[in-house]
Amino acid sequence: MEQRPGAGARARYWLDTTLARGTSALVGWLVLVCLAVVVPASAALVWTSGHAPATLSGKVAAIWRLTGETMRLGGTTGSPARVALSVLLALVALVYVSTLVGLITTGLTERLIALRRGRSKLLERGHLVVLGWSEQVFTVVSELVAAGANQRRSAVAILADRDKTAMEESLQSKVGPTGRTRLICRSGPSADPAVLALTSPATADSVIVLPPDASRSDADVVKALLALRATARGGDVTVPVVAAVRDSGYLLAARLAAGPRGVVLESDTVTARLIAQAARRPGLSLVHRDLLDFAGDEFYPAAHPSLAGREFGEALLSYGNASAVGLIRGGVPWLNPPARTVLEPDDQLLVIAADDDTAELADCAPLVDERSVAGPRPSDTRPERLLVLGWNRRAPLVLREWGRNAPPGSVADVVADEDEAVVRAACDDDGDVGDGDGSGWTCVALRGDTTRPETLAGLDLGSYDSVIVLGQEPRAGEPSEEPDTRTLVTLLVLRHLEGRTGRELPVVTELTDDGNRPLAPLGPGADVIISGKLIGLLMAQISQNHHLADVFDELFSAGGTQIHLRSAADYVVTGHETSFATVVAAARARGECAIGYRSHADAHRVPGYGLRLNPSKADRRRWSDGDEVVVIAGEGRRGAVSSGGVPLARRTPRG
DSSP states (O other), rough: OOOOOOOHHHHHHHHHHHHHTTTHHHHHHHHHHHHHHHHHHHEEEEEEEOOOSHHHHHHHHHHHHHHHHHHSSSSOOHHHHHHHHHHHHHHHHHHHHHHHHHHHHHHHHHHHHHHHTTSOOOOOOEEEEESSSSSSHHHHHHHHHHHHSSOOOEEEEEEESOHHHHHHHHHHHHHHOOTEEEEEEESOTTOOOHHHHOOOGGSSSSSOOOOOOOTTTTHHHHHHHHHHHHHHHOOOOOOOOEESSSSSSGGHHHHHOTTTEEEEEEHHHHHHHHHHHHHSTHHHHHHHHHHHHHTEEEEEEEOOOOGTSSHHHHHTTSBBBOEEEEEEEEEEESOOOOOTOBBBTOOOEEEEETTTTOOBBBBOOOOGGGGGBBBOOOOOOOEEEEEOOOOOTHHHHHHHHHHHHTTOOEEEEEEEOOHHHHHHHHHSSSBBBBSSSSSBEEEEEEETTSSHHHHHTTTGGGGEEEEEEEEHHHTTTTTOOOOHHHHHHHHHHHHHHHHHHHHHOOOOEEOOOOGGGSSSOOOSSSEEEEEHHHHHHHHHHHHHHHHHHHHHHHHHHSSSEEEEEEEEEEEGGGSSSSEHHHHHHHHHTOOOOEEEEEOSSTTTSTTTTTTSSEEEEOOOEEOOOOOOEEESOOOSTTBBBTTTSOOOOOOOOOO
């Protein structure tokens, strides 16, 4: 037999039903509850008062007056009509005051919500504007904060179609203390000119347009650049702009929209070039990361008129705490010019230094020990073997960049859970691919799951010079997973097989999330390319000095002047102690600029993994066969400058 609900349950149900009838029921219950509390309390006060009226009617009138004063009902006594009019006037006053308070509260609430959403216009000058939101925003903002650490006051405005409070909390969590730099968040679509105007881009020092996380959202970057043009007077963007796109199909449109002072990076191509360069020269990613962040030494222009009329080769040994790597002539950077290039009065030297005002002149020529300079050694031109594990949209670019500098007869084996015809077609698109006859390089496509041990166990891992592990992108119709998951599993299997073969392979790993770097089962100094972070570092550097766009374009190009890690035995006699100035002089004789070294003995023991950029020329150390020298070397862009050092034509500005 079903048990009937108790009296308490029925009372609660009746009360819930009554309150659900609407506002009138709520007001009625509120009045009854207030009267049930106020009237007895007023009666108790009147009856216990020493000046209470003697008659009952007097006491009732006193209770009414006290109740009326408490509930703001007037409390007038007299005839019933007089009491009713008093209550009516009190209710009118109560409604008026309540309505006025409600209107004021609503207005203030709407204003506070608008401020919380970040819809007020900035009244800043000389600030930096960041448009868009992706994982790169934390890298860019962190670097801008580091760049502004030595400034008196700076501000960074971030505009994204996200909640302002959420953006502020994320930045505070991942960026940390900002010192003298103020972070100002504004909420709204960056493609809307009216919203974009809130950041005052016309008075900014630079504008950075971040590529969205989605791989097919380059159109949003173009729209943001067009919105920037719409906010500019006359439709011409005069503020320097730095943007990035993934698809080369949007590159021309983005450069046209960015204007003549805009720099648009092709992020996938830059990432692919860095991966390919690191595969050929293990440890190179550490050099790139050190040069790109503001925590170490960076590229700066240095004006020293006293060096005019002297040769560039002399300038290499004219700084004790900076490394000269080129010059800026007519506004165009020129990396690694010939040593006999004569410096003109208007030239600026391009140096690697701790800050823009720390490069000091010092004659370091007496520090050179000519007896310690090594003689020439034959170059190694043997064919290379590369193993690529995984496949994504950047894989064809990586293979193309690697193949451009591969010695004849080199082989690239690609193991991926991808159709072999797709891989082969990507390789065949590169005209350098040969047919295995030694005239070019050969691409071999192998179908397999790189996360399974049996797939990698069937390979002769010991025969490869380097390994590239790429993250696989989710296919349409398949459940998506964290992009780096398969990469980490592949690295675990690879590490296990390395233990069986007894050889530690040089592995270049591509990750999308910097937070997964500590999880990667690799050595601390291994080459790990965080694609989004590197592009963010590059954009932050260029936003501070637009001359660096051409510098990094040259360094990250497939040919021309690049950064190299070469054996120290090519420069100095190993086993002997000598100064770094001797290394610089030896590199100068080879047509190169030495900017640092990597100690083999300290690769796993000291911060920086044995890498030291821009050491003092007076530093002395004992060089070993395993040590490497970091140099900037190459023929440079053909036709960019003549042999006499006079620019033939300025490079067309981006845009």
